[in-house]
Amino acid sequence: MSTLYTAIATANGREGRAVSSDKRLDVALTPPKEMGGSGEGTNPEQLFAAGYAACFASALQLVGRRQKVDVSDASVTAEVSLVPQGEGFGLVVTLRVELPDELHGETGTALVEATHQVCPYSNATRGNIPVELIVE
The missing domain is CATH 3.30.300.20 (K homology (KH) domain)
Structure with missing residues (x-):
């Protein structure tokens, strides 16, 4: 099987950050308000x-x-x-x-x-x- 593309990202949990290997995606992660979080980041x-x-x-x-x-x-x-x-x-x-x-x-x-x-x-x-x- 030939690979067309591989995305790589690292996260450290629902309350932290998610970052792609090329740094184009770099988002704060927080639980949504419905789950008791601040909802200020994405999930x-x-x-x-x-x-x-x-x-x-x-x-x-x-x-x-x-x-x-x-x-x-x-x-x-x-x-x-x-x-x-x-x-x-x-x-x-x-x-x-x-x-x-x-x-x-x-x-x-x-x-x-x-x-x-x-x-x-x-x-x-x-x-x-x-x-x-x-x-x-």
């Missing part, structure tokens, strides 16, 4: 949501080009929830894909389902966490 769930949304939107552009469908006005919002799971915690994801009006219905649903098969985040999470796809 792993927000970072995961941003990454998943960006990755899915990029995959949607690829699938759109392959299917000769214009999705340039589309956007993706990822909702990542931290939930209790057994003795620990798990994640639940909702992806809200906003498509142009002419792509609503079966065409849009098929496009989003095809994207879910291409997106690396979707492939990594499939079978591990629930992901709900919503076309808006």
